[in-house]
Amino acid sequence: MMSAGKSLLDDADSTMPALSYAVALQTLASKVGFDWSDPRGVLDKIQEEAEELLSEINAAAPDKIQAELGDLLFAITNLARHLNVDPQQALQQTNQKFYRRFSFIEQQLTHQGKSVENASLLEMDALWERSKTEQSV
Known part of the structure; x- marks a missing residue:
């Protein structure tokens, strides 16, 4: 049981790179059942976040664009976790391929x-x- 003012998520090291920190947060939340049971649910969430981002792009709202892009990246990171793929390694591999x-x-x-x-x-x-x-x- 968490004490007042302490979060389960405080166990994640916020000094980690953002992708690793996102995975750590998601893993901690998952331990108490706050998670999708199937990666297809995460894909649906990615689609939802992409649509929200498109809406903000169309509205030309830079502050909201950044927030929605962050939500999309977080959802994609969650998919990587569900598929047992290290998002940092996946992105590094793609960076090398692009190069x-x-x-x-x-x-x-x-x-x-x-x-x-x-x-x-x-x-x-x-x-x-x-x-x-x-x-x-």
């Missing part, structure tokens, strides 16, 4: 005597798609 693919674009444009600064988005998109087939993972 490889964008570097591929730069290299291909250099071979064509161009640069990313003077290439069109259409050209870069085509090279991006090509990088997906020519590079592993």
Whole structure:
């Protein structure tokens, strides 16, 4: 039983990186049953949060956009926890993949005597798609 003024969530280390802290908060809440029983429920929540974010984007409300984006990131982190995926590792893996693919674009444009600064988005998109087939993972 929690004492007055103390939260179960106080056991999470708030100095951790934000993704890790989110997982810690969610894990603690889960221990007392405040959680989805199925990852599909989390996916529904992600959809709800994405729709709320879109609404604030359409309303051009910067302060609310940040809050809704935070809610969306928190929900996505929750999905990672439900799927036993470390969100920090997943994002790092994607960062590396993005780096490889964008570097591929730069290299291909250099071979064509161009640069990313003077290439069109259409050209870069085509090279991006090509990088997906020519590079592993």
